[in-house]
Amino acid sequence: MENGESLNNTQELISFRIDEQEFCLDIMAVREIRGWTAATPLPHSPSYVRGVINLRGAVLPILDLKARLGLGLVEPSARSVIIVVHIGNRLVGLLVDAVSEILAAERASVQPTPNVGCETVSHFVRGIIASEGRMISWIALDDILPEQEEAEAA
């Protein structure tokens, strides 16, 4: 970002590929990117919750983004990466195959998500970015954590 104007009008995004589809995240939400380490599975959790890992003394839940988006499980390999993101005041790790690039998109170029009659899409895709003939889905992180079964009481 060179100046204040571009800060307002462009958005830096970090993009990655799941199978044939391209996705991206707001770079400001990303705290770090680290290699895959085996996670400790959590009981009674949805399949996309891969478990928890130790991030310098904090317990970090790992979500399989591919599975969360309903595209099947990631086979974690040495090349898989964990994108550590802020969601509210929580830190969450997102497991993806690989990170591709950092791109800057004009805010105006973000198109609203087309209605394809799919709840996963309307839930997790904030908008569509068209660039050089590619289509990149901008992921909304707000609902990415599993829903709490009961409202936290007391």
Next chain:
Amino acid sequence: MDPMDAIKATYFQECDELLAAMEEGLLAMDAGENDSDTINAVFRAVHSIKGGAGAFGFEPMVAFAHVFENAMDAMRSGKLDPDPEVVKLMLRASDVLADHVLAAKGEGKVDEARGHAMADELAALTAAEPAPGAATGAVAGDEGGDEWGFKPLSFDAAAPAAEDHWRLLMRPSAAMYAKGHDALLFLRELGRLGPIQTTLDTSRLGEFASLTPEESYLAWTVQLPAGIAESAIRDVFDFVGDDCPIELTCIEGAAPEAAPPVDIEALLRSVQPDPSETPLRSDADDKPAAATEKGGAKAAAPGATIRVDLERVDRMIDLVGELVINQAMIAQRVTESGLARSSTVAIGLDELEQLTREIQDSVMAIRAQPVKSVFQRMPRLVREIAGSIGKQVRLVMEGEGTEVDKTVIERLSDPITHMLRNAIDHGLESPAERINAGKSEEGTVRLAALHRSGRIVIEVSDDGKGINRPVVREIAVKKGLIAAEATLSDDEIDNLIFLPGFSTATTVSNISGRGVGMDVVKRSIQALGGRITIASQPGKGSTFTLSLPLTLAVLDGMVVSVGEQTLVAPLTGIIETLRPKPEEVRALGPSSFVLAVRGAHVPLIDIGVALGQRTVPINPTQGVVLLVESEVGGRAALVADEIQGQRQVVIKSLEANFQQVDGVAAATILGDGRVALILDVDTLVEKRLNDRRETQPLAKAS
């Protein structure tokens, strides 16, 4: 922080301590300890709060504290009997004063009507005392109604009458001024005790050229009514001691000293060639810095304690937690590298382990606090609840010195508050009912804290009517919580009150019945790794027992493996571990097994199955069994594959970055850097037991 704000913050901290001391003293008086030490302690607390309030300009607080102080002063000088009624009034007054402190902090509002009513009641206490001096009723109490309670000092010596009176000669020394005291303040203070006549004695004042700027030359003679207790007068000079020598004599019936009025102007002219300069004042003005320094040193000396930001302590605890993990990691690496146990490295590591443990213990001890900080809020709560529903309640507190980690302390307040409310509102009968039942009119609620087997136990008991089991049952049936024909033991009926949506109060009072029931209390306690039980005897009362871990930061655990995973079971719940023999494992029903332990039969629960890791339980004879005591299901036998050892682990919350997981209390980080889950034995057993309840009728039917 603004320096003024910092000073204010310190004052408020002190206020909290003083309020606590005051309440403690009043409660002691309520319990019959009327010695002068206790009364003086309360007086001093009120006095100090007033002093600070005056300095910061919290006028309403000063006004109220002043009336309160007068009343305490009357009690201290023996003019007011500390009978129970008076002490109760004072307790309520202390609540109002606490409100004033809160209001000054900007955290609350004072109920003005209540404040004024209380001030009037207090003023009435002292005013009602007949003035022993007979001639005038103008003793301390009468002035209590007015804001500051002092009048301009009168310098004309128009003597009112020839009667008994005190003559006080005060001769402030230079040392007194050097400490920042001011003779005027003493005169004002004396003026508060009653009408005074002051005469300035300038006899020691010499030629101006011979004056030393820092010397004190003036003395005063003060005449006070005889109705004032000698101790009250002497107490005014308590703070200065020998720095302001006084001579107090009682003049009987003699005419007041016929001192000629002092012409201040003339006096000044005589000592000062240039009236615009006032060298006499310089001694007082030059010294405040030195005085505050001295005061500060004095305040710090008695208790060798320091105030530390909680954040710093927490940071240190986190760091020590990391140190423990790190040390365990190194230890594991050393073992893996095949070094002999007797090698110097291994021996050094053993020492390191001991040291780390000691550091951890001492750091945890920093955070340990007596439960008093929570308990001391309760008497007021009880008074207010009792007052609002017209019951008479005596609160007995025990074990206030019991220490618990700060993490637990701050979460104790809500459950205790709720349990007390419940005990007073539902447990105790109305005074009329109590008399009919042959009990004393006043109900007793006991709040006790104690350590028991590595946990803190809080008991709230009342001597009320106990749980009305038929009514409880009826309500549970009506609300569809249990089947009408279900047979329940007394214990099971008592425990119905913990079910969500249960409330026995026939009329919804504004105390309980706020939509939060005992189920919320139970859940919030379970979230802390605690449990709550109830014992009730009809007609004799109920006891709620709350048991919580001493700390929420570290835990002694048994490290076990289940399948691929390493898990930690909290040591507190484990009674014993054993390897079952084949003849001890017996099938019961289609898919359940029980373990015979010394004649008793305990349900077997496979941890792996309970956590959904596997569907087929392992053969218990090939694994190990942890015999646990759970809150809900009594004893249960948890089956694990193997025991790895016993270890102290640092508790890491799962909720911080994720959410609560059933059957898991928290997580920890093991020596190899991996995360291990800490089992929540109670929910694990409860879940299995509830499953079992559903299958039980089927088993019976088949």
